[in-house]
Amino acid sequence: EPEVTQTPSHQVTQMGQEVILRCVPISNHLYFYWYRQILGQKVEFLVSFYNNEISEKSEIFDDQFSVERPDGSNFTLKIRSTKLEDSAMYFCASSEGSGNQPQHFGDGTRLSIL
Amino acid sequence: GNSVTQMEGPVTLSEEAFLTINCTYTATGYPSLFWYVQYPGEGLQLLLKATKADDKGSNKGFEATYRKETTSFHLEKGSVQVSDSAVYFCALSDRNTGFQKLVFGTGTRLLVSP
Numbered sequence: 001e002p003e004v005t006q007t008p009s010h011q012v013t014q015m016g017q018e019v020i021l022r023c024v025p026i027s028n029h030l031y032f033y034w035y036r037q038i039l040g041q042k043v044e045f046l047v048s049f050y051n052n053e054i055s056e057k058s059e060i061f062d063d064q065f066s067v068e069r070p071d072g073s074n075f076t077l078k079i080r081s082t083k084l085e086d087s088a089m090y091f092c093a094s095s096e097g098s099g100n101q102p103q104h105f106g107d108g109t110r111l112s113i114l
Numbered sequence: 115g116n117s118v119t120q121m122e123g124p125v126t127l128s129e130e131a132f133l134t135i136n137c138t139y140t141a142t143g144y145p146s147l148f149w150y151v152q153y154p155g156e157g158l159q160l161l162l163k164a165t166k167a168d169d170k171g172s173n174k175g176f177e178a179t180y181r182k183e184t185t186s187f188h189l190e191k192g193s194v195q196v197s198d199s200a201v202y203f204c205a206l207s208d209r210n211t212g213f214q215k216l217v218f219g220t221g222t223r224l225l226v227s228p
Contacts, residue, residue, distance in 0.1 A: 043218040100165045105158040
């Protein structure tokens with residue numbers, strides 16, 4: 001069964017550094033998402049992406065965050081200048097369409113900011 | 115705004131016991147409701163869904179019924195197995211946001227002992 005893949009599984013970065021988290025969505029999917037889960041807290045929506053542009057973003061997704069689909073397969077989340085509070089598990093998801101189409105999640109990238 | 119409330123965990127059961135994990139929601143529109151499961155070290159997997167009132171979602175022996183009158187979507191299974199040990203997340207998406215954003219509950223950890 002096709003799946004969403006995320007790399008790396010664990011990223012350790014110094015505070016203030018830039019980090020890029022990578023995702024390969026399922027190939028025929030058109031909608032892409034990023035979520036994060038701070039340890040012990042809820043899974044929170046960050047951003048959705050469709051037709052090469054952001055379709056919705058949360059208040060968490062400020063100017064430090066950006067997303068990109070640089071080619072036909074990858075979907076990336078960039079954090080420009082990381083803060084300690086960015087430490088979390090980041091999940092990428094994709095779906096075939098909007099409406100009631102289910103979102104398929106990757107295994108996540110654990111981001112640790114030192 | 116939209117929100118999902120789940121019962122606190124962990125839920126500890128013996129094999130073959132009956133499982134109920136409570137989930138209630140608040141939504142401004144007409145939500146679709148989901149249960150996701152996260153096995154240790156893995157991402158979120160869709161377990162079941164229901165898209166309108168009185169729908170019953172089912173998969174792998176798990177069931178949940180969309181109850182609009184009580185704004186609930188409780189997860190049940192008649193006889194749990196050790197392999198069901200995981201974290202279970204209730205979630206909703208809303209027509210008002212184009213169904214693009216999943217709003218999650220805090221997750222309920224289920225521990226099944228032999």
